[in-house]
Amino acid sequence: MGYEQMQNNRAYIAGRVISAPVFSHEVLGEKFFDMVVAVKRLSDHEDEIPVTVSDRLMRGASLDVGDSVGVSGQLRSYNKQAEGRSKLVLRVFARELDDGVCDTPNRIELEGYVCKPPVYRVTPFKREICDMLLAVNRAYNKSDYIPAIAWGRNAKYAGEFAVGDKVAVTGRIQSRTYEKVLPDGSTEERVAYEVSVSGLERVDDEM
Numbered sequence: 001m002g003y004e005q006m007q008n009n010r011a012y013i014a015g016r017v018i019s020a021p022v023f024s025h026e027v028l029g030e031k032f033f034d035m036v037v038a039v040k041r042l043s044d045h046e047d048e049i050p051v052t053v054s055d056r057l058m059r060g061a062s063l064d065v066g067d068s069v070g071v072s073g074q075l076r077s078y079n080k081q082a083e084g085r086s087k088l089v090l091r092v093f094a095r096e097l098d099d100g101v102c103d104t105p106n107r108i109e110l111e112g113y114v115c116k117p118p119v120y121r122v123t124p125f126k127r128e129i130c131d132m133l134l135a136v137n138r139a140y141n142k143s144d145y146i147p148a149i150a151w152g153r154n155a156k157y158a159g160e161f162a163v164g165d166k167v168a169v170t171g172r173i174q175s176r177t178y179e180k181v182l183p184d185g186s187t188e189e190r191v192a193y194e195v196s197v198s199g200l201e202r203v204d205d206e207m
Helices: 003-007 152-158
Strands: 009-027 030-040 046-054 068-082 085-098 106-114 119-122 128-138 142-151 166-181 187-203
Touching: 009 046, 009 085, 046 068, 046 166, 046 187, 068 142, 085 142, 106 142, 106 187, 119 152, 128 152, 128 166, 142 152, 152 187
Parallel strands: 046 085, 142 187
Antiparallel strands: 009 030, 009 068, 009 106, 030 046, 068 085, 106 128, 106 166, 119 128, 128 142, 166 187
């Protein structure tokens, strides 16, 4: 992966393992495992964030349920077929592990392109919100599609963006539960993942 693709998507989370690593897939002899890390917010609510980690990183690391861990890497998206539709799945792809002792346990920096018209709205409680979808370039002509949500003045600013605008985002990764209405009328609790934006600016592409 080139330097640019390393710098335009940088994530770090630190918390406790709540789902021990389970084998996911293998690429060129390297095995990858999926686990879930619970990251505490200032409010004490926990975001439960899925992580993919290589067996090469796991050697010597303690990743049992309840263990503390820090994960440096990238937030990546994958398409998964479910109920006859393609579903966007987000995971932190680990590049380094540490003991998880830090002052800022959930942070992410992204630089990408607005790929759908932003949706700006005001809630009944007069809170301004804007939903965005960013395409963040990856090596080999791939892109990660990452949902982001902005609040307040950032929401109003984001609502002015156009498809194709390049933007830089800082924030944190959050999980959110919601009720999905199924075709038979029943509901099912599901989890969505997105970036909660704390900083936002439009970026000019270098010529």
